[in-house]
Amino acid sequence: MSAGLAIETEALGKRFRGRDAVADVALAVPAGSVFGFLGPNGSGKTTTIRMLLGLISPTSGSASLLGSAMPDRAAAVLPRVGALVEGPGFAGYLSGAANLARLDSADPVADPRTRKRRIGEALDRVGLSAASSKRVKAYSLGMKQRLGIANALLRPRDLLVLDEPTNGLDPQGTREVRTLVRSLADGGTTVFVSSHLLAEIEQMCTHAAVMRTGRLVAQGTLDELRGAAPDDRLHLATPDAERAIAALGAAGLTATQAGAEVVAPLAGRAIEDLVPALVAAGVRIRGIRAAEASLEDRFVALTGEGFDVAN
Incomplete structure (x- = not known):
């Protein structure tokens, strides 16, 4: 795998019931970038993300996260990766803080001595401090999205993978997520954002890739994707x-x-x-x-x- 890339795939593919959901995908995500992963619904974005994280095995090709082959090296590399995929799933009868404590306790490399502090910091970063003691069943969809991002930030991450992170957020929440992503990138974290909101990608990302019917049709910097001079x-x-x-x-x-x-x-x-x-x-x-x-x-x-x- 190439140096300087946080994510790299070669001819990555996945077949379901004899049909190619993803085929021949060759992603190259530069370390330190905010990378937008674009495509219509059903274009294969979430399937690709699930393969990257080792949640499903590819039918063909290979994938690497932070220089380590997936899924073979998943146990070593995933502690350095935070992720929110296909919406957050939490216990509705527990509070936001209690849900994070439960998830953190299941992390074998998380330090229980710093758990309370880290949960407080993560909730503060996503604007949920005031709702930390409220049961999650009373949370709006946008609040659940924020809690999912907080879970991904319970420990320092070299790579953050977010699948539709602004889903259900109001304009203020969307701006806050955008600011959060930028601050993470400024701190050296590579952020991989799957979205169908083009305006958000243009404001948030440095690079992007476009999927269509399971295939990668373009990738590069935003200027390269626009493929035009400013007076186009x-x-x-x-x-x-x-x-x-x-x-x-x-x-x-x-x-x-x-x-x-x-x-x-x-x-x-x-x-x-x-x-x-x-x-x-x-x-x-x-x-x-x-x-x-x-x-x-x-x-x-x-x-x-x-x-x-x-x-």
Whole structure:
């Protein structure tokens, strides 16, 4: 396995009932990064995560966490890994603090002498100190998500794997999780975040990968995934959309109508060089601007799908 990678897979695959749920996945997650794992529902993200953590065995290929082969070296490497996968599961009749104490006591390498302090610190980091004595059955979904993250943070971790960590959180809670992830990364922890919320990934992550129907279709830094310079697209507000599309086509640009605007990839062209051609073609210009391609644009270009697709 390569040096400098917190997670690496080679041709990783999993078959269920003769069907490939995940096939030929080659992830490369740099140590110290905040890595977003993107894909529509049913694209194989959670299955991949379960293989990475040794919860299920791969049908083919290999995986490594923190330089150790999984699942062969799971006992040695997993104490250095915190995880929240497929939502937290807690005893509803126990308080948040009691649940964490129960889980920590089951950890063979956790120090019972520091348990109370570590639980208090973990609850404080996720904003649950005031609710620590409340029974978990009274927790909202967002509070349970926070408690799951607190459990992953009971001890220092070199790698944190979070599957949909902002599920059920209100905007304030989402911002707090985003801040927490950044602080962990600043402290040297690699954070691997599975999500379908593109806006959150753009604000939180340094790198990302995109899954589609069980296969990895792209990965890299966010700028590499966008695959464009900051002035990638022309946005033109005009009542003469058809005329503008024709004029831009004559200039070598493929334009389309998007709502009240005409949009075209600039492909290195400067807007000021296009305006005279538009005016000469009789296009009335109400507004014109250059905009950076978003991660959502790149995702749609890669998969042709939205995030409600589950097949």
